[in-house]
Amino acid sequence: MARNTRKLPSPALHSQRTLRVLGTDISLLEAVRKRASSDLGFKIEFEVLDFPNCQRKAALNPEAYDVYDQCFHNLAIVWFWGALQPIDTAWLSCWSKVSPLTKSGGVDKYASRGFGDAPMNKLYVQPDHSLGAEETQHIAMLPAVHNFDSFGYDTRVFNADCKQRESWGMLFDPRAKGKLALVDEPAIGLFDAALAAEAMGALHFENICNMSPVEIAALFKFLSAKREEGFFRRCWRTGQEAAELFRRGEVAIQSMWSPAYNELGGSAETIKDAVPAEGYRAWHGGLSIARHVTGPTLRMAYEYMDWWLAGWAGAVMARQGYYISVPQAVTEHLSAAEWNYWYDGQEAAEDLLGVDGETVVVRKGARRSGGGYLERARRIALWNTVMDEHNYATRAWIRFVAEVNGKSR
């Protein structure tokens, strides 16, 4: 494909066409779809699935979508299924502005790189078509939405007034026995459990993001014992489920995703977003193009990707606690109070609204847990990861989750 074919202005042609995007509810919000469609002048369809199903469909059925909006760690699967095509960075106007977190592995040279699948290691398409950190003109995924996750806990159960040290080990604190939930995704929830087991001193991993079969067996033995002791309440797949578990008081501690904090309603007062001493479990989302996409649809895919990083969408993401890979573009679309709270870690100067533009999700005077963007981005313990033993671990994980959820119902 010649580079000079890029960005032909063809709205009349586009208006009859549809771009199909497959992803999760992390980024595929209805408000985003409407605005993108009106800004770009073509129809956009979103197909929203949970993580495991989204990944399976992307790998096995690439004809069913044009753009794939998911996380870097699952490129280990979807890319190697041959479902995606390299993205030519020369065709992207936003590429030079993308932050160093994905291009060089950290927000600055002092930032912790973290264990596991740092996006940098999966960013560039190498000459043999594998993915690596060696810079080339082509990338597998355009970095976009990301965050640094931890867990949330009920301060009434944990006496947070005492300013206790927050650690992943709290997941298995006996005070929360029977009220623990984990996110059901083996490249995510498994690491919350592993961080907890290691923090408690129950297990030691040589490389927590690349466990050996023996270490995996030990982890599942540990989890199985905890399940039998009655620690687990549930494993969930969407942020809404997580929020509901807190709202109903069914759990006292669990894996958490940022938007779920905005949906806690009255429980928000007592639920705290932890800043674990060990660091965050980071993840990075992005956009990829399906293998089959060519011609005008390919052009639409590139326009859509540039649009994502142009600022408006990043501002929407910020209101649910997520960061975007070109933060400076977001400033024009957030109020000063919003930017100061979400990105800068300052006290909210006023009540802040959520993505619906109506609901107050942050009260005046509140401060984001963990501080500003740089502060949080420097404290990465590990990244969501598809380990070498992912297949082996996934099968054990599926059985474990079936046991937890089977008994909680």
Added chain:
Amino acid sequence: MSEPRARLTSPKRYELVAAVLRSNIASGGLPPGFVLLEGPISSLMKTSRAPVQAALRILEDEKLIYRFGGRGYLVGRAEAPAAPMRRDIGKLGLRIPNEIGTALQNRGLWERVYEEVETAVAACLIFGEFRIIESELGDYYGVSRTVVRDVLGRLHERGLIAKTQSSHWVVGALTAQSVRERFQVRQLLEPEALRLARDRIDLERIGRVLEQERTRNPSTHGPADGTQLERALMDSCILRAPNGHLIELIRQNQMPLAAASRALTKLGLPEDEIAVTEYLMLFELIAARAIDAAAVYWRQHLKALAEKNLARLKIVAVISDAQFGVSYLTPIELT
């Protein structure tokens, strides 16, 4: 226990085929100049082509048959050539000694069961650990405990199953760790075997493969078959090293990798097209008799291949546990 216990130590199939051909050459049933072709022999002996190929090579080494300009081998010695005689071997009324005939038939049953069990085992080892229930296996195929034990014994020999301390047969999960370790062993052994095989390489076959691939038209012949190229490399080069013990180690080490790879391809996992061009590069080096360079190249290739196999294994995770139609394999829980 009416069946002879000697099966595992009984002659190999290619030895039986060689014995039949040898005795008929000696008796004149197969006259000098008769053209021996793999296909007709394998239908006559009710076996696959591989044992026939091996039998023909043995007879060639024994100078009972020789290659000529055409397809197949001619009976007799190359120094005293006879005009090629092309007739249907099935109509020659060859004498097949009774004991050999029976052995071939028994072996047929044994091998069919073995092949099916091997396929089932290979298909499940990517989904975790499984136990094999001996009695169920016998019932499933309607065969005696002796046959079951022979089949399991062979699977064990080939490194596909193991016995636990409590004497249960288990299919170990194919983990990334075992893939990595087996590829390390390949890197240690195979380039060295290639060096040792230096003077015994079937250059003619390598030449034919190269010629075939150079002239391949993907639109009419389809894409190149990596598995076939690998087989050509193994049979015509690496496994020709004059060290039976080394060859056995190489075969045994490869078995689970090859079995799993076939199972993954069956599940629809994409094949690696780049590997094909790498095989051809290797064959070019071998054809040019640059064996040391070929050995170095093969080691590098195996290193890259290990990484690709690891990536391929990860992506299996999106496939749900297969519903095994076989009652004799039951999953073992990790916890």
